[in-house]
Amino acid sequence: MSSLDTIPVCTEVASGNVEPLLHEIRHALQRLAEGKEGTVIDLKRLPLAPGEEERIEATLGTGEVRAEIDALGPTLIQETSYPGVWLITHKNADDVVVARFVEVTYIPELLRSQQADIDAGIDRLEDELKN
Amino acid sequence: MRKDQNLGEYLRMQGVSRRGFLKFCSATASLMALPPSAVSQVAEALATARRPSVIWLSFQECTGCTESLTRSHAPTVESLIFDAISLDYHHTLQAAAGHGAEAAREAAMEENKGEYILVVDGSIPNGNNGYSTIAGISNYEMLKEAAANCFAIVAVGSCAAFGGLPNANPNPTGAVAVSDIIKDKPIINVSGCPPIPVVITGVLAHFLTFGTIPELDALGRPAAFFGQNIHDRCYRRPFYERGQFAETFDDEGARKGWCLYKLGCKGPTTYNACATLKWNQGTSFPIQSGHGCIGCSEPRFWDKGGFYDPISAGQWGSRDALLGAAAAGAALGVGSALAARARKKKAQAAEEV
Numbered sequence A: 001m002s003s004l005d006t007i008p009v010c011t012e013v014a015s016g017n018v019e020p021l022l023h024e025i026r027h028a029l030q031r032l033a034e035g036k037e038g039t040v041i042d043l044k045r046l047p048l049a050p051g052e053e054e055r056i057e058a059t060l061g062t063g064e065v066r067a068e069i070d071a072l073g074p075t076l077i078q079e080t081s082y083p084g085v086w087l088i089t090h091k092n093a094d095d096v097v098v099a100r101f102v103e104v105t106y107i108p109e110l111l112r113s114q115q116a117d118i119d120a121g122i123d124r125l126e127d128e129l130k131n
Numbered sequence B: 001m002r003k004d005q006n007l008g009e010y011l012r013m014q015g016v017s018r019r020g021f022l023k024f025c026s027a028t029a030s031l032m033a034l035p036p037s038a039v040s041q042v043a044e045a046l047a048t049a050r051r052p053s054v055i056w057l058s059f060q061e062c063t064g065c066t067e068s069l070t071r072s073h074a075p076t077v078e079s080l081i082f083d084a085i086s087l088d089y090h091h092t093l094q095a096a097a098g099h100g101a102e103a104a105r106e107a108a109m110e111e112n113k114g115e116y117i118l119v120v121d122g123s124i125p126n127g128n129n130g131y132s133t134i135a136g137i138s139n140y141e142m143l144k145e146a147a148a149n150c151f152a153i154v155a156v157g158s159c160a161a162f163g164g165l166p167n168a169n170p171n172p173t174g175a176v177a178v179s180d181i182i183k184d185k186p187i188i189n190v191s192g193c194p195p196i197p198v199v200i201t202g203v204l205a206h207f208l209t210f211g212t213i214p215e216l217d218a219l220g221r222p223a224a225f226f227g228q229n230i231h232d233r234c235y236r237r238p239f240y241e242r243g244q245f246a247e248t249f250d251d252e253g254a255r256k257g258w259c260l261y262k263l264g265c266k267g268p269t270t271y272n273a274c275a276t277l278k279w280n281q282g283t284s285f286p287i288q289s290g291h292g293c294i295g296c297s298e299p300r301f302w303d304k305g306g307f308y309d310p311i312s313a314g315q316w317g318s319r320d321a322l323l324g325a326a327a328a329g330a331a332l333g334v335g336s337a338l339a340a341r342a343r344k345k346k347a348q349a350a351e352e353v
Helices: A019-034 A050-060 A115-130 B007-013 B020-030 B036-049 B063-069 B079-084 B098-111 B139-147 B157-162 B197-210 B235-242 B319-352
Strands: A041-042 A067-071 A076-078 A084-092 A097-104 B053-058 B086-090 B117-121 B152-154 B186-191
Touching: A019 A041, A019 A050, A019 A097, A041 B036, A050 A084, A050 A097, A084 B020, A097 B020, A115 B020, B007 B020, B007 B036, B020 B036, B020 B197, B036 B197, B053 B098, B053 B139, B063 B157, B063 B197, B086 B098, B098 B139, B117 B139, B117 B157, B152 B157, B152 B197, B157 B186, B186 B197
Parallel strands: B053 B086, B053 B117, B117 B152, B152 B186
Antiparallel strands: A041 A097, A067 A076, A076 A084, A084 A097
């Protein structure tokens, strides 16, 4: 019985959207470097051919920082080989990707400790020390 | 989630951190096709959102729309949207049956007068109301009664939005769309056979977030999802521009992933978000899998000619038009035969002279 991996699949189709997207990232990085605002690009909104998301990932490469957030399923935050360009992948508890963004910023907002969580943490620590 | 709680309070009680909430808002904004810059607005609105009551009526349908919806019911992020609504009646999903189920529907309608969202899947038989009944109540009567005091109606699937397959020729039940019966309520058509699951949740998320009707296209569909046609968002579009088409499903062009236009793809005339949102948790969509779009989110898609005929071959709008064309074709055939016979007679006469 044949298995799925014996079926030839063409993966060299190009939507023509990879290059423009990479230029968009370059422009966003330039703006950030000039002290202007950051940019978030939703990868789910772009028509991409099979294999093109992987091409974008491969072109951006991996940088020095990699973080995983465990909140409503895992979120992977990877700085790419271009500092200031981050790849953010939100997954649900079934490990299914629910959203994917390229964020051009100094530090993704989600990595920062949030004020509401800090306040709740203070309460918890106080309770802990009382007991 | 209690009805008097807002979503922010509910999530905090569930142990969801602010960081988790922001993640939920990012995914929800993406789901609603909002730009990422809208996340903070979504967070602000969702934190104080109240739980809307939803009554779901299923009429002449195949349950494909509900199947599609429950497939999007993945744990955590999307399920929170469902936790955040009060699904007070859905006879396929609810445990209650018979009088208990109908009593729940009536109670929800009474308690949430003017505020509940009515979701309808399936068309309504309008030729003979007895074709489809629930608890002895005809679909027509139940729709009229439930629509009277709703805030808005979401017509889920091509059957509810446009009549769909039950409405296809010869339409034995006299099937019509929700909008053919209800004229005094806002109706959001989420067409597709079935609709993309995240489009259904996206529309519910819009209600939850903003409490308003999303911007609609000329056919009453949310513009965020139906604003562009499949063709314009298709990754195979460059092949179309270059004139590279698959001619059969197993030729070189098909293997190379060329455009499926000549194999009947209805992408150029079909408005939907399949090319970007995709199906099966974002895995693929028909064109990516090697089959043309059949145009299932457009009105009367079943009666517009063959799925494998290119659009340039013509799309017949109705059976009458098809019969008219057939009659014209037949007349042309008879005329040609008569002319041929006349030519033959003339030629024979010339030979005899």
